[in-house]
Amino acid sequence: MSKTTPVGSSTASAPAPKSASRRQLPEWLKFSQWSLRSKMVMATLALLTAICFIVGLVCFASMSVVLNGRLKETLLNTSRQVTTYVASGNxxxxxxxxxxxxxxxxxxxxxxxxxxxxxxxxxxxxxxxxxxxxxxxxxxxxxxxxxxxxxxxxxxxxxxxxxxxxxxxxxxxxxxDVNDPLATLISTIILVSASGLLAMGLVGTVIIRRAMAPLNQLSAVATRVSQLPLNEGEVTLAERVPSSAANHNTEVGAVGLALNRMLDNVAQALQARQRSETKVRQFVADASHELRTPLTAIRGYTEMLRMTEDLSPSGEKSLSRVESQSKRMGAMVEDLLTLARLDEGKPLELADTEMTQLVLETVNDMKVAIGDHRWQLDLPSDPFIIKADAGAIRQVLLNLLSNAAKHTDAGTVVVTSLRNVENNMLRLSVRDSGPGIAPEFQADIFDRFSRADVARSGHDGTTGLGLSIVHAIVQAHGGKITLKSEPGHTEFMVDLPRGIAPTPQG
Known part of the structure; x- marks a missing residue:
């Protein structure tokens, strides 16, 4: 019995898409990928080639008409003479x-x-x-x-x-008499055109390169400016386009002049921003110093009231609330003072610091303070000694561990590890198995007062200063901190120089 194949069920393989069968051109063959200098040289050579071809074609056609006309007349005269003599019997x-x-x-x-x-x-x-x-x-x-x-x-x-x-x-x-002169003419045109194109290519390349030199200077200045850390700190924007490439005489010079004016404007804006930031930071530092004493007095009086007065349950609750909020405010003041000291560029108390022991002690303290998390260590058997401010590094680790505890549920595994990495650096990392950090928040996580939670009350509320303090301390040690986070895995990695005394940064 024959089998009928339904329409559209052909077993023949479908033809490959046209785009898949096309061979991609190498990058250097794509005109759009060429530099402006190459495009100008090639455009000039193409125009000159077209001119040479047209001139050569006109010369060849003109010469061909003249020579063929002369040959035609010669043949007619010769034929006339030969015919006359043949007719006469010769x-x-x-x-x-x-x-x-x-x-x-x-x-x-x-x-x-x-x-x-x-x-x-x-x-x-x-x-x-x-x-x-x-x-x-x-x-x-x-x-x-x-x-x-x-x-x-x-x-x-x-x-x-x-x-x-x-x-x-x-x-x-x-x-x-026709073919030989035309062949000579063609050879001459080709030789002269090729020589002219070669000379034009070399001379044109030199001329265009010199003409484009100011653009290269503009590009170099723009590149250097783009690599400056303009987002924070005191910035000295001294980069300018040289006067030879910044004038009204040429189009490129006008662009260079405009770029210099823009850089002047940006420099003034950065200076104004720096002055404003300095005033704000000075005000915050002064306010923090002024708040320190009354906050200490509030905590002292609450403790005295608790010891000397017989409070009702409602009064006890209110007093506890005052005490907890004063402690929270005091912690914020201390954080602000720490940032103020770092901003002032005060030298760190650098000394040989044994990192393994420091990490072990700090994690053990966290186990006692917050027992509902699973604190684990991944430490080498050999000691790791670096030049660092032990107190500042301890604060870095405490802030990272506290951050992990505040933003993860009870039972979350928090692992602290130490290991060597490239460029003679030591890596201190804190990773947890929590829900992770939202991608849109990761870019700003080290900014001051940056908070993932919007509430400012409750025991999990944060000031938004802990990670900015970590970032500032790590930078002051000449190191860097990076974050890698996804659901089920969040890791803060602190890289610190080993054995080299860092330069404090303001």
Whole structure:
């Protein structure tokens, strides 16, 4: 029984998409990927090539018309003389006056050669033509007019003239007077054009490179400015386009002048921002110092009230609330003072710090303070000693561990590890198995007062200063901190120099 194949169920493989079958051009062949200098040189060479081609074509056509006209007149005159002498009964071509060297003469009647075609020579008069060319010569008809034929010894132009007795006189002259000058002209045009294009390419490249030099200077200045850390701290924007590339005389110079004006404006804006930030930071530092004493007094009086007064449950609750909020405010003040000291660039108390012991002690303290998390260590057996401020590094680790505890649920695993990394750096990392940090928050996580939670009350509320303090301390040690976070894995990695005293940063 035959099987019917449903329509559209053909087993033939579908043709590959056109885009898949096309071969991608290399980058260097894509005109859009070329530099402006290369485009200008190639455009100039292309224009010059077109001009050379057109000029050469016009010269060749003009020369061809002149030479072919001259050859036509020569053939007509020669044919007229040969026909006259043949009609008078003279059969010796060598005796024909005015017949030039290389002239071919033949007589045909009724399709039959009456005489052997002869080639007039300037040496011995005339000589016979080879048999292989006879049929080609005999094929010339009076109706053909002037016709070119290729013979074994060269190219010829023929004309056939009928006589009154039925005889046809065939006369041919070589086309060397046309072909040789045209070949020489073509060779000359190609040689001169190629030399001109080569010279133009070299000279044009040099000229365009010099003309584009100011653009390179503009690009270099813009690149250096783009690499400056303009987002924070005191910035000195001294980069400017040289005066040779910044003037009103040229288009590129006008761009350079505009770039310098823009940089002046940006520098002024950065200076204004720095002055404003300095005032704000000074105010925060002064306010923090002023708040320290009253906050200490509030905590002292709350403790005194608790010890000396018999409070009702409601009063006890209110007093506890005052005490907890004063402690929270005090912690914020201490954080602000720490940042103020770092901003002032005060030198760190650098000393040989044994990191393994420091990490072990700090994590053990966290186990006691926050027991509902699973605190784990991944430490090497050998001690890691670096030049650092032990108190500041301890605060870095405490802030990272506290951050992990505040933003993860009870039972979350928090692992602290130490290991060597490249460039003689030591990596201190804190990772947890919590829900992770939102991607949109990760870019700003080290900014001051940056908070993922919007609430500012409750025991999990944060000031938004902990990670900014970590960032500032790490930078002051000449290190860096990076974050890698996804659901189920969040890791803060602190890289610190090993064995090299860092330069404090303001």
């Amino acid at each position: 059969t010796n071509p060598a005796t024909y006056p005015g017949v030039g060297y290389g002239t071919l003469i033949a007589q045909v009647k009724g399709g039959v050669l009456l005489t052997q075609p002869t080639l007039v020579s300037n040496v011995v008069g005339s000589k016979n033509v080879e048999a292989s060319d006879i049929s080609t010569i005999a094929s010339v008809e009076p109706t053909d007019g002037q016709v070119d034929k290729h013979l074994s010894f060269g190219d010829y132009r023929f004309i056939a003239v009928p006589l009154s007795d039925g005889t046809t006189v065939i006369t041919g002259i070589p086309t060397d």
